[in-house]
Amino acid sequence: MTRDEAQPVAQLDPQRRAAFGPHFILALRRLAAAVQLAQTLGLKGSIRANRRMKSFLIMAGALFLLFIVFMARVRKRQKAHREVCQAVFDAAYAKSEDVPSLQMSYGFGMPIFKVTHLSRAAHERSELSGANASFLRGVQAACEECGTQANPYDASRAIHFAWLEVGNEVLFPSGASRDDAR
Known part of the structure; x- marks a missing residue:
């Protein structure tokens, strides 16, 4: 114009x-x-x-x-880690009479585990039978590539063992008693 x-x-x-x-x-x-x-x-x-x-x-x-492709890669890798670590967990605690629960999450891109036994005695039995050590070695082998050269992955720092028993009383997250759990 x-x-x-x-x-x-x-x-x-x-x-x-x-x-x-x-x-x-x-x-x-x-x-x-x-x-x-x-x-x-x-x-x-x-x-x-x-x-x-x-x-x-x-x-x-x-x-x-690019962000979407990156996130898809991360999710695929995390799913593969989850499946491998669940298989390691199942193999390590296959012979245990009280199978603990496993929670897996990620912190700073590295897998973190929480293994919760029903009682301290069950934890000690798993420790004596070598199930906890077997799980630790399996996770270390499965997740070794997660770390960097400067900060390598250490499964002993990534796995936390806990139990639901406080004193002589067993506490369950859902509020159920020990008889309800069996």
């Missing part, structure tokens, strides 16, 4: 011009000039802005796609 084609925004007929006064006329002229300037810049700047916006959207889309 050229300057000749642009329609002035505010024009007053001579009778109204005299009635409103010079300040109002100047304000209308400034408004018309501002609108004209915005239209001119908008037409010329929109082509550049659209190119920049298009480039920005392409880069943002590529980064988002």
